[in-house]
Amino acid sequence: MQQRLSLSRAARLVGVTRGTLQQKIQTGELRSFDGMVSVGDLMALFPELRLESDIGFERVAKIREESFGKRLRERLLPSQEILAQRVFEQSRELVDLRAHLQRYHAMVVRLREHLHEQEMRAAGASPAPAAAAQELGAILDRELEAVLGGTDVPNPLAVMDDMLRVMSAHVVIHPSRHEFFVDGADTILDAALRSGLAVNYGCSNGNCGLCKARVVSGQVQKVRHQDYVLSEAEKRQGYTLLCSNTAVGDLVIEALESTVPGDIPEQQIVARVKAVQALGDDLALLHLQTPRTNRLRFLAGQNLTLTAGEASAQLPIASCPCDDRNLQFHVSRDAQDGFAQQVFGSLKAGEAVTLFGPWGDFVLRADSVRSIIFIACDTGFAPVKSLLEHAMALELSERLYLYWLATPRTGHYLANLCRSWADALDNFTYVPVAAEHGDALELMRAIGAGHPDLNGFDIYVAGPEAFVDSATATLLERGFPQTQLTAAIV
Numbered sequence: 448m449q450q451r452l453s454l455s456r457a458a459r460l461v462g463v464t465r466g467t468l469q470q471k472i473q474t475g476e477l478r479s480f481d482g483m484v485s486v487g488d489l490m491a492l493f494p495e496l497r498l499e500s501d502i503g504f505e506r507v508a509k510i511r512e513e514s515f516g517k518r519l520r521e522r523l524l525p526s527q528e529i530l531a532q533r534v535f536e537q538s539r540e541l542v543d544l545r546a547h548l549q550r551y552h553a554m555v556v557r558l559r560e561h562l563h564e565q566e567m568r569a570a571g572a573s574p575a576p577a578a579a580a581q582e583l584g585a586i587l588d589r590e591l592e593a594v595l596g597g598t599d600v601p602n603p604l605a606v607m608d609d610m611l612r613v614m615s616a617h618v619v620i621h622p623s624r625h626e627f628f629v630d631g632a633d634t635i636l637d638a639a640l641r642s643g644l645a646v647n648y649g650c651s652n653g654n655c656g657l658c659k660a661r662v663v664s665g666q667v668q669k670v671r672h673q674d675y676v677l678s679e680a681e682k683r684q685g686y687t688l689l690c691s692n693t694a695v696g697d698l699v700i701e702a703l704e705s706t707v708p709g710d711i712p713e714q715q716i717v718a719r720v721k722a723v724q725a726l727g728d729d730l731a732l733l734h735l736q737t738p739r740t741n742r743l744r745f746l747a748g749q750n751l752t753l754t755a756g757e758a759s760a761q762l763p764i765a766s767c768p769c770d771d772r773n774l775q776f777h778v779s780r781d782a783q784d785g786f787a788q789q790v791f792g793s794l795k796a797g798e799a800v801t802l803f804g805p806w807g808d809f810v811l812r813a814d815s816v817r818s819i820i821f822i823a824c825d826t827g828f829a830p831v832k833s834l835l836e837h838a839m840a841l842e843l844s845e846r847l848y849l850y851w852l853a854t855p856r857t858g859h860y861l862a863n864l865c866r867s868w869a870d871a872l873d874n875f876t877y878v879p880v881a882a883e884h885g886d887a888l889e890l891m892r893a894i895g896a897g898h899p900d901l902n903g904f905d906i907y908v909a910g911p912e913a914f915v916d917s918a919t920a921t922l923l924e925r926g927f928p929q930t931q932l933t934a935a936i937v
Contacts, residue, residue, distance in 0.1 A: 451483040455626040456617055458842075461493045465626075466844035466874055473844075482624075525614075525631060525693065529668060532695045533613050555587065616694035620644070621663060621701045629694045634670060635660075636689035641769050643840030645705040645746060651690045652740040658689040658702075665698035706813040708746060708805075716741050716802045718774065720794055726860040729780040730826070731790050732765075734773065735800055742771040747837035748830045748907075748935065749805035751776075755794060758785030761806070763909075763937055765829035767836035774802075777829040779857070809909065809935035811837060817905045817931070818846035820898070822890065822918060824910025825857045827937045831909050832861070835868070835875075845874065848897075852880045852890045852914075887917035901927055909935040 458465040468484065471477040471492065478488055525533070616629040618638070627642035629635060636658050639646045649657035653673025662685040673691040689702065705711055718735040726732050735753075737743050745751075747768055752761050753776070766775040781787040794800075809830055819838065823831040828851055838847055853859045858881075865877040878897070880890050898904070906927065908918045915934050922932060 450486045451480060452486065452489070453483060453617065453619075453626060455628065457484050457489055459628065461489055464872075465842040469844035470874070526670065529670075529693060529695060530613065532666075532668070533616070536696050558587065612696070616665075616696055616698060618694055618698045618700065620646070620704065621699065623704055625704070629698075632670065632693070634690055634693055635667070635698070635700070639689065640771060641840070643767070643769050643837050643842075645710075645768065646689065647703040647705060647710075648690060648744065650740060651742050653688060653691045656688065659686050660689050660700045660702035661685050662687055663699040663701055665700075666695040667692040667698065668695050705744075705746065708749065708808045708810060711744055711746060711749075711805060713804065714743060714802070716743055717799050718743075718802050720796050720798045720800060721773065722796060723790060723794060726777065727857060730857055730860055731778045731780075733776040733778050733790055733794075735776070735802070737772050737774065737802070739772065743774060743802060743805070744768075744771065745805035746810040747833040748809040748811070749807045749833075750830075751802050751804040751806070753786060754801040754803070755786060755789050755798070758789055760784060760786035763807075763809075763830035763833070763935065764805070765832050767833060767840055769837070769840045777826045777860075779826055807935065809907070809933055810834075812905055812933075815905050815931075816845065817903060818848070819843075820848045820850065820894065820901070820904045820906045822850050822852075822894070822906065822908045822910075824852045824887070824890075824914040824918075825854055825937075827908075827910030827914070827935070828861065829909075829937060830935055831907065832864075834907060839868070839872065839875075843874075847872075847875045848878070849876070850878045850880060850890055850894055852882055852887075852910075854882060854884060887914050887921060891918060891921045901925070902931075905931045905933070907933050907935075909937050912936045 452460070454465050454468050458468050468477060472479045472484075477484055477492055614630070617626065618629060618635060619626050620639070625642075625644050627639055627644060629638040633641070636646065636648055636651060646660075647657055649655035651658070653671060653675055656675040656677075659677070659681070667687050669691055670693045671691045673688055675688060677686055677688075689700075716737050718737045721734040721736040722732075724732040724734070743751075745764060745768055748763070750761050750763050751774075752759060760778075762776045762778065764774055765777050766773060778787050778790045780791050811834055821831045821835060831849065831851075835847065835849065849865060851859055851865070859865070859879045862879060865879070868875050869877040878893065880893055882889055894901070901922070906922065908915055908922075910918075915936050919932060919934050923929060
């Protein structure tokens, strides 16, 4: 029987996104069996695959070539104890498999001996049963000879899958069926967030218990200290803290996930300025970093209130929740805005900025399977960038389109980033549009030319108020469903 793999594991093995495999399933290029794909079908679809090209082997080679520094070990490999346990589990599976094979081999040998006895008894009786017994015996002899004397080259994908299971653990969350991998020294929580999943958590350092989840199958191991104490009843039911434990091997857990803004609590955090970087003459990238023990929970596309000294501003977060410590904001120069004046003047690395929030419902529709069109004008690209990076972390199989209208005031200040996404992703298209003024009608004409029927899309619009009002009014006048339209004024 063909070995079958989950889409997430198969995508990792062949070096493509899960979305790419989903598209091939939809087009009929790849067969799916209850969400699984066979190793044979993958090998047929990717015949150029070579064992040495797998990411797991690249990691091992890199470790051999470079020093075993602490940062390298933590980033690429689990702890020695976790590695030992994973190798032990695979060894136990191998022992079980060998025992089964030995039992099957003994059964076939006994069957062959029994047939030989039947041949001897039937030799003096009717020739027909004797001939049938001899024919069946010859078949068994040939098959046994082929098995015992076979020298087949191991299936590269099967070998790579074994390597992947040592290097990382595959985790499935119930009831959503979301999947992700735990790499290196990551906790289960860190790995889930890096994969774009909004699992519930609070302090992220073992104090509050909000990341509590039930282990359905598999084994976890504590890798970080925790002060929160699970009750005896919770322990018996298999509960654990995702922020303090890693996965020993493949794991299935029951955990709550945030899908709407109401699931995210208001938070107040004092962050530090990591850097202020110019994106243009009148535009700056503000990079803030939260404490390790008090990271920000938010959904992609939401806003925060930032306070430095006496000045405050509400700005969209321009980064992905998959890195909840490092927060980015695109700040425009404005003589009437005290916070912007500090960013362009006195605010330096290491200084404190108080964060309060998050706010807003400009977030991805978690249950939608429609392709997405993002429409941005000037710094409306900031929340759109957060949504795009979140969609990429989730490896959505739907098509993603970005139409970015930029006036001379800002220009397409991160055009190289958008072009790199377009080069790297099969399902992403970037269309820059330049205009003297933020004229939504010009942009809508460009979108209409590429997509005569927009009703099969979800559309997200972000930018100055006049632009957003004009773009949304134009869409609604053309009959676009309001339930598929989300807008944010920046």
